[in-house]
Amino acid sequence: MSDTFNAIVFDNVDDVKKGRLTELSAADLTDEKVHVDVSYSTVNYKDGLALSEHSQVPIIQKPPLIGGIDLAGTVTESSDSRWQAGDRVLVNGYGLSERHHGGYAQKAHINPDFLIRVPDAISLEQAMAIGTAGYTAMLCVLAIEDHGVKPEDGKVLVTGASGGVGTVAISLLSSLGYDVVASSGRVAENGDFLKGLGASELIERDALSRDSKPVEKETWAAVVDCVGGKTLATAIAQTQYAGIVTMCGLTGGSTIQTTVIPFILRAVRLAGIDSVMAPLDLRQRAWDRLAEILDLNKLAEIYSIEPLAKVPELTDKILQGKVKGRIVIDVNA
Incomplete structure (x- = not known):
């Protein structure tokens, strides 16, 4: 067995983030109690923010660092009683690719508190097809x-519907019997795809990404917002009495202009969804529920598989809005 393994390492070169495929050894990893042979990772929008040279967001706090906020693999060695060799595990967030080495590598040393047991009904490949994006959708x-x-x-609105969170959210909600309306900037291109996932109606991004009144016609029983900005403000204004808006993204901007009116006159709840530091019991609940209700045939339509070497290119594409659905990274390809 080789003592070296492949990884995508990101560093700042002349104040620009650069990722390179390189060979590392176990000595390059931190000393953690659980060692994992990584099978798959994935590319999320946050990976683009963290790793693309076109992003100015300072997510990587301790470069050089192996990128990738997700990983799925098999435990090879453990000095923690909760985990044994052969266990199938995954990690979402917890500072991977920020303060800790991430999933774009064939090997990982992981804090045992970060690990989630992969449900029996889900393969490692499928776990990363879901990834942080799908797990976030489940939290919503x-x-x-x-x-x-x-x-x-009533109707449930999903914004940013062509992206990773949006596509999984549509599939989950439709499987549970909700009437899902999908908002996307690529309706003409992806309309049939989104309807195939379970959306009953499609609306163009521009219908929401505009200046809105404090309250508008009550339209949505609930919202999964992956966009932020003006889209989120309009969605709040259109949410019906005692409805809920779950908020998990910022592709359309990190600020919103709204008023207290929807909250004090319509009792609308705005719920922030955090996937990075969510407590372990909530994480396991989300993954167990994904195994229970996610249509794996629909999941297969959402993702493609790419090799490790393409990660730097893909982090650029996801920021440019050129990625549909989910991308799984086969770290051994």
Whole structure:
């Protein structure tokens, strides 16, 4: 067995982020209690923000660092009693690719507190087809359910519907019987794809990405917002009485202009969804629920598989809006 392995390492070169495919050894990794043979990672929008040379967002805090906020693989060695060799595990967030080496590598040393057991019904490849984006979508759906919104209460809006969170959210919500309306800037290109995932109606991005009134016609029982900015403000204004808006993205901007009116006159709830530091019990609940309700045939339509060497190119493309659905990275290809 070789003592070296391949990884995509990101560093700042002349104040520009650069990723390179390189060979590392175990000595290059931190000393953690669980060692993992990584099978797959994925490319999320946050990976683009963290790693693309065209992004100015300072997510990587300790360069040089192996990129990738997700990984799935098999435990090879553990000095923690919770984990044994042969266990199938995954990690989402927890500072991977920020403060800790990430998933764009064939080997990983992981803090045992970060690990989630991959449900039996899901393969390692499928786990990364879901990834942080799909797990975030599940957190949004759980928040909607916990708020008491039922399918008969009305339509659910998904913004940024062609992206990773949006595509999985549509599939999950439609599987649960919700009437899903998908908003995308690529309706002409992706309309049939989105309807195939379960969207009953499509609306153009421009219908929401505009200046809005404090309140508008009550339209949505719930919202999964992956966009932020003006889109989020309009979605809030259109949410019906006692509805919920789950907020998990900022592709359309990190600021919103709204008023207290929707919240004090319509009792709208705005729920921030954090996938990075969510508590372990909520993470496991989300993954167990994904295994229970996600249509794996629909999941297969959402993702493509790419080799490790293409990661730098793909992090640029996802920021440019040129990625549909999910990308799985086969770190051994």
